[in-house]
Structure formats: C-alpha cells, structure tokens
Amino acid sequence: MAIFTKKVAEELFGELWTRMIKDYGFGKSLKESGISIYFVVSDPDMVMFVDENGPIFGTEAEKKMPVVTMKMKGDIVHKFWLKDLNVPMALALRQIVAKGPVNKVLQLLPLMKPGMEIYPEYCKKFKLPMKA
Amino acid sequence: MEYFDIQFMNLTEDDIALKKATHKFAEEVMRPTAKALDTMSAEDVVADGSPLWTFLKKAYELGYHKTLLPEYYGGLGLSPLQVHIVFEELGWGSFGLSVLLGVICFPFYVSCLAGNEELIEKYVKPFCACTDASIRGCWAITEPDHGSDYIASGEDYFTTPKMHGNVQARLEGDEYVINGQKSAWVSGGTIATHALLFLQLDPKHGFGGNGICVLPLDLDGVTKGKPLEKIGQRDLNQGEIYFDNVRIPKSYMLAEPTFYEPLLEMILASANMIMATWSTGIARAAFEEALVYSKERVQGTRPLIEHYAHKQRVFKLFARTEVIRAISRNVLNLNLNVSPPLAEYSLVAKSQCTEMAFQNAHELIQIMGGNGLTREYIAEKLFRDARATLIEDGNNETLERHGGHILAETYPRPPLDF
Ligand SMILES: Cc1cc2nc3c(=O)[nH]c(=O)nc-3n(C[C@H](O)[C@H](O)[C@H](O)COP(=O)(O)OP(=O)(O)OC[C@H]3O[C@@H](n4cnc5c(N)ncnc54)[C@H](O)[C@@H]3O)c2cc1C
Numbered sequence: 018m019a020i021f022t023k024k025v026a027e028e029l030f031g032e033l034w035t036r037m038i039k040d041y042g043f044g045k046s047l048k049e050s051g052i053s054i055y056f057v058v059s060d061p062d063m064v065m066f067v068d069e070n071g072p073i074f075g076t077e078a079e080k081k082m083p084v085v086t087m088k089m090k091g092d093i094v095h096k097f098w099l100k101d102l103n104v105p106m107a108l109a110l111r112q113i114v115a116k117g118p119v120n121k122v123l124q125l126l127p128l129m130k131p132g133m134e135i136y137p138e139y140c141k142k143f144k145l146p147m148k149a
Numbered sequence: 150m151e152y153f154d155i156q157f158m159n160l161t162e163d164d165i166a167l168k169k170a171t172h173k174f175a176e177e178v179m180r181p182t183a184k185a186l187d188t189m190s191a192e193d194v195v196a197d198g199s200p201l202w203t204f205l206k207k208a209y210e211l212g213y214h215k216t217l218l219p220e221y222y223g224g225l226g227l228s229p230l231q232v233h234i235v236f237e238e239l240g241w242g243s244f245g246l247s248v249l250l251g252v253i254c255f256p257f258y259v260s261c262l263a264g265n266e267e268l269i270e271k272y273v274k275p276f277c278a279c280t281d282a283s284i285r286g287c288w289a290i291t292e293p294d295h296g297s298d299y300i301a302s303g304e305d306y307f308t309t310p311k312m313h314g315n316v317q318a319r320l321e322g323d324e325y326v327i328n329g330q331k332s333a334w335v336s337g338g339t340i341a342t343h344a345l346l347f348l349q350l351d352p353k354h355g356f357g358g359n360g361i362c363v364l365p366l367d368l369d370g371v372t373k374g375k376p377l378e379k380i381g382q383r384d385l386n387q388g389e390i391y392f393d394n395v396r397i398p399k400s401y402m403l404a405e406p407t408f409y410e411p412l413l414e415m416i417l418a419s420a421n422m423i424m425a426t427w428s429t430g431i432a433r434a435a436f437e438e439a440l441v442y443s444k445e446r447v448q449g450t451r452p453l454i455e456h457y458a459h460k461q462r463v464f465k466l467f468a469r470t471e472v473i474r475a476i477s478r479n480v481l482n483l484n485l486n487v488s489p490p491l492a493e494y495s496l497v498a499k500s501q502c503t504e505m506a507f508q509n510a511h512e513l514i515q516i517m518g519g520n521g522l523t524r525e526y527i528a529e530k531l532f533r534d535a536r537a538t539l540i541e542d543g544n545n546e547t548l549e550r551h552g553g554h555i556l557a558e559t560y561p562r563p564p565l566d567f
Contacts, residue, residue: 050221057567088567105264108488109411115488116565120219120226122488123261127221 020095021145023061027074029139030065033098033132034072041131044069050128052121055083060091085117085125095145098136150437155471156478159230167227168234170211175242175430178207180527183243186384187530191376195340195386204246205282213239213250215277217258217419222269223277229485233426233478240430244534245382247427248541251420252336256286256345256363262415263403268363272343287341288420289331289390292316296332297547299347299356300417302410303554308357314349316392318360318402325362325402327370327395333377339388342366347413351406361404361412362397370395381537411489417543417551418490424542425477425498428506431538432473435509435531436466439516442526446517453516462516469505477502487565496552500545503538510535 021029038044047053053068055078066078073081089097093112096102104126107113115122140147154160154168182204186194194201208214216235218224227235239247257276260268276284291299292315301307316329327348331338338344344364351358364371374389404412443454443463453459480498484490510532514521521528539545 086567103264103408105262106408106411109408109415111489113488114565114567116567117486118228119485119488119490120221120224123219123264124221126264127266 019061020092021061021143023063025143025145026058026061026063026091026094027065029143029145031072031074033136033139034065034067036135037129037132038069038071043128043131044071046128050121050124052085052125052128053081053083054125055081055086056094057086057088058091058094059088083117085115085121087113087115087122089113098133099140099147100133101148150441152433152437155474156230164231164234167231168238171213171235171238172241174207174211174213175238178204179239179242179246183246183384184527184530186245188524189383191378191383191386194384195376201384201386202282205249205285206280208250209282210280214253214279214282215257216250217254217423218273218277219261222261222273229482230478232485233429233481236423236426237429237433237474240427241434242430243384244427244431244538245385247430248382248385249337251423251427252288253285253341255288255420256343258419259345259361259403259412259416260363262419263361263408263412265363265400265403267400268403272363272365284343285337285341286343286345287335287337287390289316289335289338289344290347291332291334293330293332296334297544300413300543301547301551302356302413303551303558306355308355310353310355312355313352314356314359316346316348317352318348318350318362320350320399321396323399324396325399327364327392327397329392331390333374333389334387335390336385336387338386338390339373339376340386341390344390350402354406357410358406359409359413360402360406361409361416362402364392364395364397364401366390368395368397379537381533381535382541383533414492415489418484418492418495420542421492421495421499421548422477422480422484422490424538425473425495425502426481428502428535428538429470429474429477431531431535432466432470432502432506432509434527435506435513435535436463436470438526438528438531439463439466439509439513442517442520446520459516462512466509466512466516469509473502473505491562493552493555493559496548496555499542500548500552503535503545507532507535507539 048069056065064078066073066081182200185200212225215224220226257273260273318325318327346362346364350360370393372391377387444452446453477498480494513528514532517528520526
C-alpha cells in the first residue's frame, strides 16, 4: 500500500520544498547550480517540478523542461527523506532512475540535506510512519 | 593538424576554445613527454627529474586531472560533449599519459559516485584543489591470480568460495585490516598516493563478498613493487602494491558486499566509455600520420596519395576514426546523462572503438612500409599503445561476454520514457 495519498504527498512536499527554498537557501543553491528537478513518482502517481521559484504539481509541472528527472516509488521518496536510503545504492539498483547530467545528480544529495532534518516534523503533521 | 568536427554546428565558442587549448597541450606537452618516456626504462620514467613530473604538474595546473569531477566539489563541471573533446585530444597526445590522468582521479571520482561525504571532504576537495600533482590516485583491482575473473560478475563461478581473492580485509572494531597483493598492472601503482582498492570481505561468497575502499598509500604496511616493463604505453607507470596489516577506518569502505556488484558495474561503465573516447584520439592520430605520409612519400613517380588504390586505404582510416568518434560520443552522452549508466553501451564502445583504433594503427604501419617500423616515426608507438588497449580495462572478449550477459538478463530493455 502507498505510504501516502497523492493529496497528502502534494500538500506535504509543497510545504517542505517551499520551506527549504525560503528558510534554508535551497532556491539560491538550485539557481547557482543551474538545477531544476522533475519528480515522477509512482504509488501514488504524482509529478512535481522544483526550481528556485518553488514546487509545482500535475499538468503545470509536466509543461516544464527540467535539468534532472528522477523516477521512483512513493516509499523510496519517504525512505530518502527519513535518511533511510543509500541513494547511490538505490540508483545502482534502479530503485531510483535519473535522467540529466550525472554531476548535477551527485550534487543534489548534499543540497537536499536540510529537508531531511525537518521531514520528521511533517511526518508527525501528516501522521506518516517515522520508520520506512 | 586541424581536424573537422562533424558536430561543428553544435559546438559553442567555449567548446571550440577548449578543443584548441587541449590540442595545444596535447601537441606541445604530451607528445614530446610521451616520446621521451617511451625510450626510458620503467624505473627512469618515475625517477626524480623525469619529464613525467613536469608533465603532471602542467596537467594539474590546467585541471586535466579533474575533468570528470563535479564542479560542486571543485571539478571542471564539463558537459559530456566537452569531456569527449578533452579526452579525444588527450588520447591524440598520448594514450598512456591519458590513462595515467584517468586513474589518477579514480578514487576521488568513485568517492563522489558512492556519495561518501567524509571522503569527499577529506580527499576529493583537496584533490580538486591540487595544482602540483602531489595527490595521485590509482585503480587497484586485478591480482596476480585474478585478471578477467575479477570483473566477470555474470559468470557462475563468480560467487563461489573457490574465488579466493588475494587482497582480503577483516573488520576489527571500527577498522578494516587489509592484507595481500595487487597485480603489476595497477596503472600509476608505484607513484600513487591513494588507491581505489578492490578487496574481499566475505570469502564464502566468492567475489560476491567483495568490497571497494579508498586507501591512502602512505599508511603503515603499504609497499610497492618495481615499475613494470612492457611493449606499449611505456609512458604509463604500472606496478604492484602490497598490503601488510594495513588499517583503515570502516568509513573508507565505499561498498560492502551488498553494494559491491552494482558499484562494480557503474565503475566498469565509466572506465570503459572513457577508454573509447581516448581511442578516438589514437585512431585520429593514425589517420593524420597516414595522410601526411601519403602526400610525402613518392612511389611510381608520384605521391602515394595520388595512386587511386591508396586513396581507399587512407579513407578507411578516416572512416574508422569517425565511427569511433560517433559511438564514443553517443555513449558518453548517454551514460553521463542517465543514472545508473547502461553498461552494455560502454562495453560496445570500449570493445569496438579500441579494435578499430588498433586497426588504424596497424594499417598505418602497412601504409608506411618499412618506415612504419622505425622509431623515427610515431606509427610504431601508436601501434604498440593501441595494442595494449585491447587488454586494458578488461580483455575485449571478457567485456563482450559480460555485455552478452547483460543482454540476456535485461533485454528487451524498456525505454526510459519519463
Ligand atoms: C595497459 C594496461 C593497463 C592496465 N591497468 C590496470 C589498472 O589500472 N588496474 C588494474 O588493477 N589492472 C590493470 N590492468 C590489468 C587488466 O585489467 C588485465 O590485464 C585484464 O583484465 C586481463 O587480465 P589478465 O591479463 O590477467 O588476463 P587473463 O584474465 O589471464 O586472460 C587471458 C586470456 O584468457 C581469456 N579468458 C579469461 N577468462 C576466460 C573465460 N572465463 N572464458 C574464456 N576465456 C577467458 C581472456 O580473454 C584472455 O584472452 C591493465 C592492463 C593493461 C594491459
């Protein structure tokens, strides 16, 4: 069963990314590194685009031209934010498949760290399990 | 010689400037260094005062040691096309010195691939900032008893206990203790300061129980062998590394058995596609020599190139160069843009491009007749260097078997339709 519904995922990640951009300088880092990301998530099926301006979802996101696209299942997303995922191993095992310059993909991991620190707050808020 | 680029319409001003600058380095620094080193003994190649050290210092000052590394950590941050442009020119300058620059970055590049933040801070960033060539990596995988089978993860024997590695590590508290020996083929082995070391952690699973670590080579218990003498790529230093109760922190192990095979596959995919890009350079060098010689050498009252049958021979060298370039660029562009890489394409690129580059070097000697065999011309060196590429980074037959294994396991591969 999916770890979250599409509705919860959009609300949660909308808040999480917006806060990372506003409070943790993530937008500036994305801009400086020339990175935008398009997430294609299954179970629940959803798409999200993020650049320095913040996250957008659904058909609006589909229209964008991302630098990096990442495809994974919802439970892998949850594990990632819980720091419960070895991302290079997940990539090697095709649990995550990424399109876009490998160097930018490698660079994304350290940039996303602040989000991992605040993710448990959102798990509480949206009543998600704190263990993957 | 100026060589037309079939993708000229896609080249930016930066790409063209990069190509010119790298070619200048290849022509003015690499070629003369490689020529000098080729005639020296393997020990003299790495002795104090050898032209190798001046070459390395220049290469580091210009940043060629960090071509592959992410900009974020201090690397050059080049596009796949730019990486190809640089490696083609370096391969043209000298295949052996290109390989040396390639393995020099390997422990650091793979630390990034494995996302090991401790090693990135401690070793990758200083390596990127290094301009005096004092930090040098190597890739220590093969052993006296294990060559092709070290990478043959598709073979049935790979994970059997009979596959006993020479270099073993055991965990003692928070440290790994390492013993054993790597083969005389470790490129840059006798001059490296850091190794990307492949070793066995759990012998009951054969090589399925292997791991990969980064090991600083100034630790107690590390010794090196004598530099290896060989017929090709004599400018590429090689030699054994021995480990006698060498201790490293557990965190230096980039991959333990669960991550070993996937990381091995990613490393092979990277190394093999890069071998193909350097092959473009050596194939082009052979074509250019053939063309120049064919215009100079007069037989039957006119230059060789004016004999109709000879034109076809020169054209074949040109055609192979273009095919090699097309394959290697496409594969580099693919595998520097998808994670995980599609290893079968890297295996296509390495096996096919090195074969064709070798055919070019072989045919160049034939085109030059007796002169092709003399040391007065570069042809015989290109031939010896290209010959080694058929074995280096995995025998081509072994790589093709492995490619077949990937096809059997994964094809038809679904499109990356997202
Ligand atoms: C220039 C150069 C640079 C190198 N750089 C490095 C380096 O940086 N680091 C490093 O660790 N090593 C390095 N190597 C070693 C290289 O990876 C090995 O030489 C290569 O993998 C082949 O291993 P081998 O020489 O032991 O040959 P073997 O494995 O003994 O193979 C001998 C022959 O047997 C065939 N064969 C092997 N197994 C099978 C099988 N199962 N079925 C059918 N046929 C088989 C092979 O195709 C080959 O023709 C380098 C080698 C060269 C030449």
